[in-house]
Amino acid sequence: DADVTQTPRNRITKTGKRIMLECSQTKGHDRMYWYRQDPGLGLRLIYYSFDVKDINKGEISDGYSVSRQAQAKFSLSLESAIPNQTALYFCATSDRFWGQAGSEQFFGPGTRLTVL
Amino acid sequence: GENVEQHPSTLSVQEGDSAVIKCTYSDSASNYFPWYKQELGKGPQLIIDIRSNVGEKKDQRIAVTLNKTAKHFSLHITETQPEDSAVYFCAASPRPTKLSFGAGTTVTVRA
Numbered sequence: 001d002a003d004v005t006q007t008p009r010n011r012i013t014k015t016g017k018r019i020m021l022e023c024s025q026t027k028g029h030d031r032m033y034w035y036r037q038d039p040g041l042g043l044r045l046i047y048y049s050f051d052v053k054d055i056n057k058g059e060i061s062d063g064y065s066v067s068r069q070a071q072a073k074f075s076l077s078l079e080s081a082i083p084n085q086t087a088l089y090f091c092a093t094s095d096r097f098w099g100q101a102g103s104e105q106f107f108g109p110g111t112r113l114t115v116l
Numbered sequence: 117g118e119n120v121e122q123h124p125s126t127l128s129v130q131e132g133d134s135a136v137i138k139c140t141y142s143d144s145a146s147n148y149f150p151w152y153k154q155e156l157g158k159g160p161q162l163i164i165d166i167r168s169n170v171g172e173k174k175d176q177r178i179a180v181t182l183n184k185t186a187k188h189f190s191l192h193i194t195e196t197q198p199e200d201s202a203v204y205f206c207a208a209s210p211r212p213t214k215l216s217f218g219a220g221t222t223v224t225v226r227a
Contacts, residue, residue, distance in 0.1 A: 097212030098213075107160050
C-alpha cells in the first residue's frame with residue numbers, strides 16, 4: 001500500500017463550490033505539506049504543518065485553508081473555488097527539517113483539480 | 117525570499133548521451149539542495165541531494181555539483197536510459213522551514 005495517499009485523484013468542480021482534498025499517511029511523520037503544481041511554475045507551497053497543533057501558511061495560501069485532524073491526516077479546502085485554482089495538488093510528508101540528514105519529502109500521487 | 121531558476125525547461129537527449137540541468141539560487145543562506153524526479157502520473161521523488169559543505173556528490177549515473185560562490189548547482193545524468201525520461205525539479209533551502217523549487221525540466225530520452 002502507498003505510504004501517502006490522496007483523495008480524490010481527479011475532481012472537476014464549478015466556480016464557487018467548496019471542495020476538500022484529503023491526504024493520509026502511514027509513514028508516522030509529524031510534518032505534512034500541501035503543494036500546488038502548475039506548468040512552468042514548479043511546485044509552490046500552500047500550507048504546512050509540523051505537528052497536529054501547528055499550521056503555517058506557505059507562499060500561496062490565499063483562497064485555501066487546511067485542517068490537521070490527526071498526525072496522519074491533513075486536508076486542504078477551497079472555500080469558493082475559482083478557475084485559476086485549476087492545478088495538480090500534492091500532499092507530502094517528512095520526519096525532519098530540510099537540510100538535516102535524511103530530510104526527504106515523500107509525495108502522494110497528486111490530485112488533479114479542474115475548476116470550470 | 118529564495119528564488120530558484122532552472123534551465124532548460126525541456127531537454128531531449130539520445131539514449132546513452134549525458135543530460136545536464138542547471139539551477140541558480142538567490143539566497144546566499146541556502147545550504148541544502150535536493151533534486152526530485154517526477155514520473156508521469158506520480159508525485160516527485162528525491163533522487164539526490166547535496167549540502168553546502170560539499171562541492172560534488174555522485175550516485176551511480178547521477179551526480180550533482182554545487183558552486184556556492186556563483187550560487188548555482190547542476191544535475192548530471194550519464195549514459196541516459198529510457199527510464200530517465202521524467203520531469204526533474206531542483207530546490208534550495210535557506211533555512212530549515214523553507215524549501216523553494218525550480219520550475220522543472222522535462223527530460224525526454226530518445227531511443
